[in-house]
Amino acid sequence: MDKNRFRFLHAADVHLDSPLTGLDRYESAPVETMRGATRRAFENLVDLAMSEAVAFVLLAGDLYDGPWKDYQTGLFFVAQMAKLREAGILVFIVAGNHDAESQITKSLRLPDNVHLFSTNKPETRLVEPFGVAIHGQGFATRAVTDDLAAAYPVADASHFHIGLLHTSLDGRPDHAPYAPTSTQILAQKGYHYWALGHVHKREVVSKDPWIVFPGNLQGRRASEVGPKGCVLVTVEDSAVINVEQRHVDVMRWAVCRVAVDGATTTSDLLDRVARSLTAEADGADGRALAVRVEVTGPVSCHDEIAANPNRWTQEVRALATGVSSAGIWIEKVRFSTARPIDLAALAARDDALGSFLNDLVSGGPDETTALQNALADIRRALPPELFYGDDAIDPHAPETLSLLIAEAREMLLARIAREGGPP
Numbered sequence: 001m002d003k004n005r006f007r008f009l010h011a012a013d014v015h016l017d018s019p020l021t022g023l024d025r026y027e028s029a030p031v032e033t034m035r036g037a038t039r040r041a042f043e044n045l046v047d048l049a050m051s052e053a054v055a056f057v058l059l060a061g062d063l064y065d066g067p068w069k070d071y072q073t074g075l076f077f078v079a080q081m082a083k084l085r086e087a088g089i090l091v092f093i094v095a096g097n098h099d100a101e102s103q104i105t106k107s108l109r110l111p112d113n114v115h116l117f118s119t120n121k122p123e124t125r126l127v128e129p130f131g132v133a134i135h136g137q138g139f140a141t142r143a144v145t146d147d148l149a150a151a152y153p154v155a156d157a158s159h160f161h162i163g164l165l166h167t168s169l170d171g172r173p174d175h176a177p178y179a180p181t182s183t184q185i186l187a188q189k190g191y192h193y194w195a196l197g198h199v200h201k202r203e204v205v206s207k208d209p210w211i212v213f214p215g216n217l218q219g220r221r222a223s224e225v226g227p228k229g230c231v232l233v234t235v236e237d238s239a240v241i242n243v244e245q246r247h248v249d250v251m252r253w254a255v256c257r258v259a260v261d262g263a264t265t266t267s268d269l270l271d272r273v274a275r276s277l278t279a280e281a282d283g284a285d286g287r288a289l290a291v292r293v294e295v296t297g298p299v300s301c302h303d304e305i306a307a308n309p310n311r312w313t314q315e316v317r318a319l320a321t322g323v324s325s326a327g328i329w330i331e332k333v334r335f336s337t338a339r340p341i342d343l344a345a346l347a348a349r350d351d352a353l354g355s356f357l358n359d360l361v362s363g364g365p366d367e368t369t370a371l372q373n374a375l376a377d378i379r380r381a382l383p384p385e386l387f388y389g390d391d392a393i394d395p396h397a398p399e400t401l402s403l404l405i406a407e408a409r410e411m412l413l414a415r416i417a418r419e420g421g422p423p
Contacts, residue, residue, distance in 0.1 A: 004237050006055040006130045009246075011230035012166070012197025013216035014042055015098065017073045018065035020220050020251070020290070033288055033327070037251045039076060041218035044248035045230055046080045050087045052232060055130055057089060060197030060214075061096025061139070061166025067105045074108040085113040090127060095119060095138030096166035096197055097178050102141045117164065122152045126159070131238070135191070136164035139179070149181040155190035160238045163189060166197045169211070175199055186211055193233065193240055200224050202231075202245060210240050219253040222292040222331050227252065227285070251288045253331070254280045260337065261297035266304060266312070269295065274319045281324035288327040291320070294334045302339040309335055 020034040049057050068074055084091060091114045095101055101119045110116065117123050117136035125134050133155075137148050148165065155161040163186065167179040175198060186194050187209055194211040201224075202215035214231040216224060228249040234242040258276045263269040273293060281289055293316055299305075305312050313333040320328045 003130055005235065006132075007052060007232060007234045008054050009045065009049050009052070009057045009230050009232055010060065010193075010195040010212065010214050011045055011057065011217055012060035012195075012214050013062045013096070013200055014038060014045075014059065014218075015062055015065040015216065015220060016042060016077060017069075018220055033251060034290075037249075038218050038220070040250045041228070041248050042077075042080060044250070045217060046083055048230070048232075048246055048248060049084060049089055053087075054089060054232070055132075056127060056134075057084065057091045058134070058162070058164055058195045059091065059093040060164055060195050061094050062098040062197060063093060063095075064099035064104065066098055066103055071106060071108065074106060078108055078110060081111045081114050085111045089113065091115070092125060092134050092136065092164060093117065093138075094136045094164050094166055094197075097139055097142050097144070097176065100139035100142045100144070122148070124153065130235075131159050132162065133159035134162045134164055139166060143176075144179045145177070146179070147181045147185065148179045149185055149189070152189055154188075155192075160235060161189075161191040161193075163191045163194045165194065168198055169196060169205065169213075172199050183211060192235075192238070204243065210243060212243060214245075218249045218251070222253055222255060222290070225253045225255055247285070249287065251290060252284045253290050253292075254284070255292045255294065256280050257294045257296065259297050260295055260299050263297070263299040263301065266301050266315075269299060269301060269305070270315060270319060273316055274323070277320055277323045277328060281326070281328050284324070284326065286326055288329075289324065290329050290331050292331045292334070294336065296336045298338045298340045300340055302337045305335050305337055309333075 016038050018038055020037055045057075063077070064073065081091060093114065094117045095104075115125055117125075117138050119138040119140035122135055122137045125136075126132070127134065135152050137152070149163065149167065152163055152165075165179065165181075167181050168175045168177045169180075169186075170182055171177060171180065178198065183206060187206070191209055194209065196205075196211065196213045199213040200216040201213070203213045205211040205213065210233075212231055215228055217228060217230060219225065219228045227245075227247040229245060229247040232242075232244045232246050233240060234244075256273075256276045258273050260269045260272050263272065273295065277291065277293075280291055295305075312335065313330075316333050317330045320330050
């Protein structure tokens with residue numbers, strides 16, 4: 001064993017046994033693939049640790065998605081840790097907001113190669129064979145608003161220092177502001193590597209010192225697109241010489257934006273969607289793929305689409321069944337097409353239809369306020385985490401209300417045009 005050179009894996013936001021969200025249980029939907037995705041990704045992480053003969057594995061928070069439904073989640077994790085124990089690999093964990101100490105109501109004794117850091121104060125663990133000091137503190141409660149990193153000890157010259165932390169560093173956009181701290185505070189500690197978690201997109205914040213978010217292990221929704229995995233770090237003579245992303249996900253997410261400008265028929269529109277789905281599947285590295293499809297542009301078949309969006313959503317899902325042998329499934333279809341006619345001119349007609357269309361097209365702030373009031377009770381019942389991220393759901397957000405009103409208006413306009421519009 002070369003004590004001057006070693007490698008370790010840094011992963012975060014495993015959300016073990018979390019269901020992938022957004023995929024309806026329609027015919028051919030990958031229910032079993034979705035249910036087991038986080039487990040299989042974690043198994044891939046463990047296999048990678050053994051094949052690369054790493055010294056240790058760091059898990060920077062949100063190992064679990066919340067309280068276990070039963071002990072099966074814990075039994076699975078313990079079994080995976082036992083495999084690493086047999087391989088002589090240590091594991092160091094901090095709790096995050098999803099698996100905070102106050103959230104986890106069940107527990108099992110962990111193998112002795114696993115250390116879960118204290119949630120009361122920063123703690124240091126030494127890996128003496130490699131001269132490493134790992135500092136960490138987990139979340140005692142779900143919403144930690146204190147700067148945990150500020151209390152971490154300053155590095156000395158006797159070890160290679162690693163900070164393990166779940167944090168919304170520098171107020172990362174679209175993430176709940178938990179354990180807030182700054183790049184400056186982390187740099188002042190004098191550590192060689194900061195292993196962070198909480199942000200689900202991979203990001204190398206700094207290389208001097210190394211401050212890294214590995215992203216989550218397995219994408220779980222349409223906002224978490226592209227390859228997912230962990231980071232393999234190589235250290236030589238107390239310096240980081242390589243930081244390499246390794247993909248361990250088993251199912252990928254993509255947003256497929258299809259411009260259908262000028263399409264004259266629904267058949268033409270569907271052909272364009274099929275070509276886009278094929279391109280996405282070709283870039284998925286042979287993995288199963290879940291796709292959100294967004295269809296945009298002015299088309300002469302707009303009213304046919306808008307009058308019955310559910311039918312055309314199912315048409316898109318039917319297209320996906322023959323695209324890839326690995327499997328491609330549709331999470332959601334959004335039609336944002338437009339009719340190539342002047343609605344304002346129709347609304348200006350001096351008849352009952354013109355008057356109704358004028359009211360429908362013009363809208364106003366009163367309808368937004370009315371809808372906002374109607375959704376107030378629903379918003380209060382939602383967990384705050386839903387209000388953050390690319391796929392946020394906030395019934396009071398102006399953009400959400402505008403979208404709901406616009407979609408309802410489009411359906412009405414389409415039906416009027418098809419069934420009762422002008423000759």
